[in-house]
Amino acid sequence: MCLGVPGKILSISTEGDRADVDFFGVRREVRLDVVDEPVSVGDYVLNHVGFAIRRIPESEIGVTLELYEELIRRADENDLMTADVRGEMNAARKASDG
Amino acid sequence: MDKQLAQLKFRDPARARALGEALNRVTQEIGRDPISVMHVCGSHEQAIARYGLRATFPRTLNVIMGPGCPVCITDVPEVDEGVALALAGVRVATYGDMLKVPGTKRSLADARADGGRIDIVYSIAQAVDLARDTDEEIVFFATGFETTAVATAAEILRGLPKNLSILSAHKYIPPVMEIVSEMPGSRVEGFLAAGHAATITGSAVFEPFAARHKLPVVVAGFEPLDILAGLLALLEQIRDRKHDVQNLFPRCVNREGNLVAQDKLWRVFEPQGGRWRGIAHIPNGNLRLREEFANVDARKRFKIDIKSLWEDAPSQLTQHCICGDIMSGIAAPKDCPLFGKACIPDSPVGACMVSSEGTCRIWHQYGGVPDLREEQR
Numbered sequence: 339m340c341l342g343v344p345g346k347i348l349s350i351s352t353e354g355d356r357a358d359v360d361f362f363g364v365r366r367e368v369r370l371d372v373v374d375e376p377v378s379v380g381d382y383v384l385n386h387v388g389f390a391i392r393r394i395p396e397s398e399i400g401v402t403l404e405l406y407e408e409l410i411r412r413a414d415e416n417d418l419m420t421a422d423v424r425g426e427m428n429a430a431r432k433a434s435d436g
Numbered sequence: 437m438d439k440q441l442a443q444l445k446f447r448d449p450a451r452a453r454a455l456g457e458a459l460n461r462v463t464q465e466i467g468r469d470p471i472s473v474m475h476v477c478g479s480h481e482q483a484i485a486r487y488g489l490r491a492t493f494p495r496t497l498n499v500i501m502g503p504g505c506p507v508c509i510t511d512v513p514e515v516d517e518g519v520a521l522a523l524a525g526v527r528v529a530t531y532g533d534m535l536k537v538p539g540t541k542r543s544l545a546d547a548r549a550d551g552g553r554i555d556i557v558y559s560i561a562q563a564v565d566l567a568r569d570t571d572e573e574i575v576f577f578a579t580g581f582e583t584t585a586v587a588t589a590a591e592i593l594r595g596l597p598k599n600l601s602i603l604s605a606h607k608y609i610p611p612v613m614e615i616v617s618e619m620p621g622s623r624v625e626g627f628l629a630a631g632h633a634a635t636i637t638g639s640a641v642f643e644p645f646a647a648r649h650k651l652p653v654v655v656a657g658f659e660p661l662d663i664l665a666g667l668l669a670l671l672e673q674i675r676d677r678k679h680d681v682q683n684l685f686p687r688c689v690n691r692e693g694n695l696v697a698q699d700k701l702w703r704v705f706e707p708q709g710g711r712w713r714g715i716a717h718i719p720n721g722n723l724r725l726r727e728e729f730a731n732v733d734a735r736k737r738f739k740i741d742i743k744s745l746w747e748d749a750p751s752q753l754t755q756h757c758i759c760g761d762i763m764s765g766i767a768a769p770k771d772c773p774l775f776g777k778a779c780i781p782d783s784p785v786g787a788c789m790v791s792s793e794g795t796c797r798i799w800h801q802y803g804g805v806p807d808l809r810e811e812q813r
């Protein structure tokens with residue numbers, strides 16, 4: 339529950355309160371109610387239980403993604419960290435068109 | 437090329453070795469044995485255990501996991517409230533980790549076996565969806581630290597369906613650091629603060645604590661090198677008798693935190709004293725719904741009778757659980773006679789064996805890693 343998951347914003351709803359986000363190839367919808375600053379398409383955000391909680395500064399994206407890519411690609415299903423990351427991804431609603 | 441670069445940065449052996457050597461040097465300069473520091477984050481413990489970091493720490497460095505698992509510190513009567521509601525026929529939605537956490541007599545899983553209706557959700561939004569699909573009353577049993585409470589707050593501010601209410605067991609981390617550092621027997625000389633909770637609160641929230649207790653606090657990320665770098669910064673401060681708040685996780689944390697989220701959090705919740713399982717009464721450690729939100733407060737909507745669950749004494753086994761001492765930093769899972777024997781993830785005796793963020797569960801899963809260090813001693 340402590341581990342947020344980063345994802346890339348693909349589109350933003352017309353009301354501006356939701357965004358479709360790409361989580362390592364999985365498309366999900368997250369809420370933008372509590373993100374710390376305005377976001378736009380192409381930005382990376384850190385997400386927790388279905389809410390974006392921080393826009394990740396451009397310069398920090400590479401280092402931020404590494405841990406997660408390693409977890410998702412290499413770890414087995416029983417790995418606790420991987421399970422937590424997958425849980426976070428499941429916390430976001432299925433994107434309407436994906 | 438890209439991938440190679442990623443791996444290099446991620447676990448660059450040369451950098452890890454350099455950090456390890458620096459850690460060795462600084463612990464020697466400090467010269468005490470042991471030097472104990474505490475982190476308060478299940479994800480930190482997962483990374484430490486998963487990557488076998490303890491085996492690389494200097495022998496005199498003792499890195500303890502404190503109360504960093506929100507599931508583990510959810511108090512017994514709080515679980516009882518969920519169980520009582522479920523047994524009274526109310527549908528209870530909650531995070532999956534909560535299912536096996538023991539109450540006085542029953543866990544939510546036991547309540548489900550007895551006919552209670554428990555829905556597992558990954559987020560409060562899914563509880564909202566459940567409520568929209570039915571006329572039945574649903575209670576969302578809301579657990580987690582401030583990071584998770586922000587989501588609960590945002591959803592409440594948006595307006596919940598009429599048949600959904602909230603049983604808040606949310607907890608707030610900064611106050612527990614005060615209590616744990618003051619505990620008799622505590623030798624904690626510094627704290628590694630949880631990266632993602634600090635995304636919300638900002639690093640400044642730790643400044644009064646660091647000044648009052650003269651203890652350094654370093655905010656650190658979750659990768660092996662992040663953790664090593666965080667520990668090194670902490671030890672350098674201990675050596676130099678400093679007690680500053682340092683932020684080594686600027687990609688997720690800044691000084692003032694997420695102000696939008698803080699605003700929503702404190703509009704909906706107020707801090708209140710309450711017990712954290714096995715640890716102590718933590719002043720301001722619980723997040724309770726403000727009076728304005730009484731209409732969505734399950735404690736106000738329902739008469740929750742937990743006393744009837746207390747008629748029998750708790751089972752003998754649970755009394756041997758030392759989760760509280762482990763989270764306070766005065767014991768380790770191997771000190772518990774039930775660890776890996778009577779208490780395993782499939783049939784947990786204590787809450788620390790339930791959650792993926794519990795110390796006992798993590799040590800059980802990645803077993804051998806902590807022992808390696810023992811053998812070196």
Ligand code: SF4
Pocket residue numbers: 756757758759762769772773774775776779780784785786787788789790796
């Ligand atoms: S091994 Fe089980 S009983 Fe022992 S402290 Fe850990 S959770 Fe409690």
